[in-house]
Amino acid sequence: MALPLEVRGLSTTLFTRRGEMKAVDGLSLSVGAGETVALVGESGCGKSLSALSIMRLLPDPPARLVGGEVKLNGRDIVTLTEEAMLDIRGQEIGMIFQDPMSSLNPVATVEKQIVEVLRTHTDLGRAAARERARELLELVGMPDAGRRLDAYPHQLSGGMCQRVMIAMAIACSPSVLIADEPTTALDVTVQAQVLALLKKLQTDAGMAMIFITHDLGVVAETADRVVVMYAGRKVEEASVDDLFDAPLHPYTAGLIGATPTPGAARAARLADIPGMVPPLNALPAGCAFAPRCPRVMERCRRERPELSRPTPGRLVACFAAEKDFAPKDGA
Amino acid sequence: MARLLSLHDVHVRFNTAAGVVRAVSGVSLDLAVGETVGLVGESGCGKSTLGKAIMKLVPIAGGEIIVDGVDIAPLNRTELINMRRKVQMIFQDPYGSLNPRSTVGRSIAQPLVIAGWKPDATAERVETLLRWVGLPADAKQRYPHEFSGGQRQRIGIARALALSPKLIICDEPVSALDVSVRAQVINLLEDLKTQFGVSYLFISHDLSVVEHIADRVAVMYLGTIVEAGGRDQIWRSPQHPYTKALLAAAPIANPRAARARQRTVLQGELPSALDPPTGCPFHSRCPIAQDRCKMDKPALRPVGGGALAACHFV
Numbered sequence: 001m002a003l004p005l006e007v008r009g010l011s012t013t014l015f016t017r018r019g020e021m022k023a024v025d026g027l028s029l030s031v032g033a034g035e036t037v038a039l040v041g042e043s044g045c046g047k048s049l050s051a052l053s054i055m056r057l058l059p060d061p062p063a064r065l066v067g068g069e070v071k072l073n074g075r076d077i078v079t080l081t082e083e084a085m086l087d088i089r090g091q092e093i094g095m096i097f098q099d100p101m102s103s104l105n106p107v108a109t110v111e112k113q114i115v116e117v118l119r120t121h122t123d124l125g126r127a128a129a130r131e132r133a134r135e136l137l138e139l140v141g142m143p144d145a146g147r148r149l150d151a152y153p154h155q156l157s158g159g160m161c162q163r164v165m166i167a168m169a170i171a172c173s174p175s176v177l178i179a180d181e182p183t184t185a186l187d188v189t190v191q192a193q194v195l196a197l198l199k200k201l202q203t204d205a206g207m208a209m210i211f212i213t214h215d216l217g218v219v220a221e222t223a224d225r226v227v228v229m230y231a232g233r234k235v236e237e238a239s240v241d242d243l244f245d246a247p248l249h250p251y252t253a254g255l256i257g258a259t260p261t262p263g264a265a266r267a268a269r270l271a272d273i274p275g276m277v278p279p280l281n282a283l284p285a286g287c288a289f290a291p292r293c294p295r296v297m298e299r300c301r302r303e304r305p306e307l308s309r310p311t312p313g314r315l316v317a318c319f320a321a322e323k324d325f326a327p328k329d330g331a
Numbered sequence: 332m333a334r335l336l337s338l339h340d341v342h343v344r345f346n347t348a349a350g351v352v353r354a355v356s357g358v359s360l361d362l363a364v365g366e367t368v369g370l371v372g373e374s375g376c377g378k379s380t381l382g383k384a385i386m387k388l389v390p391i392a393g394g395e396i397i398v399d400g401v402d403i404a405p406l407n408r409t410e411l412i413n414m415r416r417k418v419q420m421i422f423q424d425p426y427g428s429l430n431p432r433s434t435v436g437r438s439i440a441q442p443l444v445i446a447g448w449k450p451d452a453t454a455e456r457v458e459t460l461l462r463w464v465g466l467p468a469d470a471k472q473r474y475p476h477e478f479s480g481g482q483r484q485r486i487g488i489a490r491a492l493a494l495s496p497k498l499i500i501c502d503e504p505v506s507a508l509d510v511s512v513r514a515q516v517i518n519l520l521e522d523l524k525t526q527f528g529v530s531y532l533f534i535s536h537d538l539s540v541v542e543h544i545a546d547r548v549a550v551m552y553l554g555t556i557v558e559a560g561g562r563d564q565i566w567r568s569p570q571h572p573y574t575k576a577l578l579a580a581a582p583i584a585n586p587r588a589a590r591a592r593q594r595t596v597l598q599g600e601l602p603s604a605l606d607p608p609t610g611c612p613f614h615s616r617c618p619i620a621q622d623r624c625k626m627d628k629p630a631l632r633p634v635g636g637g638a639l640a641a642c643h644f645v
Contacts, residue, residue, distance in 0.1 A: 042509035143599070157600055187373035188536060189597045192580035196596050214510060217539065217582030221589045240586045258514035259584045260543035269518050270543065273511035276479050 002074030004175040004208035005054075005093075006030040010068035012053045014280070015061055021280035023049045023063065025232040031176065031208040038223035038240070039212045040255070044277045046232040047212045051178045054210075055095055056085050073175055091121045094169035098181035100161035104153040110137070110164050111149035114171060121172045136167040141197055159190035166197065173205055180212045195222055216259045220244060228252050231278060231288035234307065237315040248316040248324075250295045287318070295320040334397075335498055335530055336362040336385065336418075341394035343377070343384050352604045354380040356554040357394070359631070362498070367524065367531040369545030369562070371538060371577070375601050377554040378534045382500045385532070386420055387411060399497060416446065419491035423503035425483035429475040435486050436471025442493045460489040463526075464519060481512035488519065492527075500532045505540060517544060538581040542566055550574050553604060553612035556631060560638025570640040573613050611642070619644055 012024040024046045031037045039047045052058045054070050056077065069076045072092055077085065089095075097103040105113055114133040118124050124132060130149070137145035140163040153161055162182060169177060179198065183191040199222065202209050211222055219226055219240065226243045228236040228251065236249040247253040257271030275292045278284060284291055290300040297319060305317045310325035343355040355377045362368045370378045383389045385396055387403050396403050399417050406414060419442075422428040429438050436457050443453045461470055464485040475483055484504060491499050501520070505513040517540065523529060535541050541548060542562060549559040550573065558571040569575045576597040583589045599616045602608055608615045614624035623643055631639045 042511060159600055187601070188538065189373060189576060189580045190600060191582075192594075192596045193598070195582075215582065216510070216584040217589075220584050220586040221582045223586075244584070244586050255510050256584065258510050260539040261584050269521065270514040272514035272518055274515075276481060276512060277509070 002071065003030050004033055004073055005210070006069075006071040007054060008069050008071075010050065010053055010070060011066045012049055012058065012063055013066045014063050016281075018281050022232050022283075023280060024053055026068070027229075027232075027234055028068075029210075029227050029234070029237070031210060033175070033208055034202065034206045035224050036202065036209045036211055036222055038219045038226045039210055039229060040214065040216070040219055040226055041229035042214055042255075042277050044231075044280070045229045047214075047229055048180055049232075050229070051095065051180050051210065051212055055089060055093065055178065056080075056082075057089075057095075087121070090117055090169075090174070091172045092174050093176040093178065094172075094174040095178040095180065096162070096165045096169045096182050098184050100158060100165045100185070101153060103165060104161055106153055108152070109149065110151050110153070110156075113164070114168055117168050117171045132171075133167075136171055137163070139201070140164075140167045140170075141193070142167070157190075159186055159194065162186060162194055163197070166194075166201070170201055170205070170207075174207065176208045176210070177202070178210045178212070181214070182211075183218065184213070184215070191218075198222070216255060228255070231283055232280065233288070233317065234315070235289070235317045237307075239313060242314060248310065248314060248321040249289075249318050250293050250320065251289050254292075254294075293320075333364045334361055335364045335366075335399055336360075336532070337395070337397040338381075338385075339395040339397075341381070341384060341396060342392040343380050343389055344392040345389075347605075350605050353554050353607065354389075354604060355384060356607075358551075358554075358556055359394075360549055360556065360559065362530060362532060364497070365524075365528050365530055366547065367533055367545050369541035369548040370532060370534045370551060371536065371541050371548060372551035373536060373577075373601055375553075375604060376551040377604070378551050379502050381551070382420065382502050382532060382534050385500060386415065386418060412445065416442075416494045417496055418498045418500065419494070419496040420500040420502065421484070421487045421491050421504050423506050425480065425487040425507075426475060428487060429483060431475055433474075434471060435466075435473055435475065435478075438475075438486065439471070439490045439493060442490060446494055456493065457489075460492055463492065463523065464489045479512070480508055481516060484508065484516050485519065488516075488523070492523065492529075495527065496529060498530045498532065500534070502534045503536070504533075506535065506537065513540075520544065538577065539584075550577065553602065553607050555612060555641065556639075557613060557642070558638065558640040559631070560636065564636045564638050568636070570634045570638060570645040571613075571642050572617050572619055574640075576616075576618075 007029050010024055010027040014021045014023050027050055041047050070078050111133050115129045118129040118132055134145055142148050142163050183194050223240045226240055227234055230251050236252050247256055254273040273292050286302050286304055287300040290296045299319055305319050307315045307317045308322055309315055338358055338360045341355055341358045345352040372378050384391055403414055439457050439460055440453050457471055458468055466485050505516050533544055545562050548562050548565045549556050552573050558574045569578055579594040602615055610626045611624040611629055614620040629641045629643045631641045634640045634645050
């Protein structure tokens, strides 16, 4: 059976007055049923643009998909018309966003927004859709669900709005769910509630999930596999345990070192990564991470490392990491 | 150790159309010279308002705030300007706290100008400050929009340092920054502390950052401190049920440890400060609440190891 989501060589370019920028550059990833793949990286590395490219939600111009395929349950959706996409979004693939307040319609009640999704994609009548909306709100743990149906988004807290977003995203039991920083705007106790809810819904329904976050703590809590992005490209992919046990790419190692670990003895200093993510219209030649890399070699500044498989189950795009695994001379 | 900051039963109230918001109700806290105290809690718990109260940026409804031996409540405008040389503040959004039409040099020089520094000395000081926070000297002719978030936070820190304050109130200074840049700014704050002996009141919702930087920690809930103590004490053996819940909810950047831990997810959300629960403010979400908690507000009292907690059952 085809995987719920298979992305091959996805490339999205932004055509702007300041030139063409490769926002997503040859991204490949696949997500199995019931699996959570975390997409990790700092602002501007292309995580959200990748998600929006998969959903075909980017405005053209300036953004255009210039290559690659996105297979949803075996069918390539890159070439589909916008009309066909309208059927697929919400039905087969759902998405939740970082800021639930601004993703909901401020002048429509919670009920109206959930019912709209249901009436678009299912044959449910008005009364049945309303009943289903209430069930969905209960399913996502909305306190006092029946009464909240008539509420407007501004009458709800951030955590409750995110629950409404989740209810809308899962209303038609999509096989793939993309969660773009779903808990970043929430308080830590509410974040724990939402993460637990997503985990439960995913396990119960066997959804494939892409979880976009910059927070390595959240990655460790939720992901099965991790894809690390830098400057629009995948630089490392590994199981969550392998990645935290032994990061291969210096950028991944830098991210982990820069994250304080609760319970650990207090280190004198956090390991920071000097400099910052380069703007997409001024990427250095060679490896985009080279100017910040502690392991940079002469070759890295000339040549761009491609993804290689130095050891089973892992991918990394780094000459230094490749060298670590290369057979030694004379051995 | 000498006390740099003493808060006694501080109250802050806001009159709004919907009623009186008791943002801070009865907070007492001390901070010694050279110490970093972390103030943690979720949105709306009053931690930022408390920080502003210490700067006298919000009206103080009751209690005493003593900065370096001086009660700030009765100070007039001139005296307040003198007080603010000792206490400075940096904010979460460094862009929102810099004048976009003023060069970085002018922004950093502003406190020096107000303090009556001569132009030559001011210019020299600005250059020194830029060097201390790791920005190039030509930054002073440029405008805030030309800098990244991390660099803007460095500008905010340079301005806060201008008059060699004894205390800097850091209100979520790294919450808007990316991981790698966040580490740079935390390291900078620690270096400056070592170099100049400045103290920090570090306000944050991010427990892992607070654990990294703070010597002592105070946990706030709905305008009151529910637990305070040494950092290790709080992390190793939290006493208050809210502290336990907060620590259990914080993600751990270690997948094996994350899977291994048993945790109960705290239900519900922070009640409104317009209509706080009677008795213990936490009783509506507390897993061990009893009838008594609905009536009696527990006082902060010693619970061993130098820590204080406000709970009837610890």
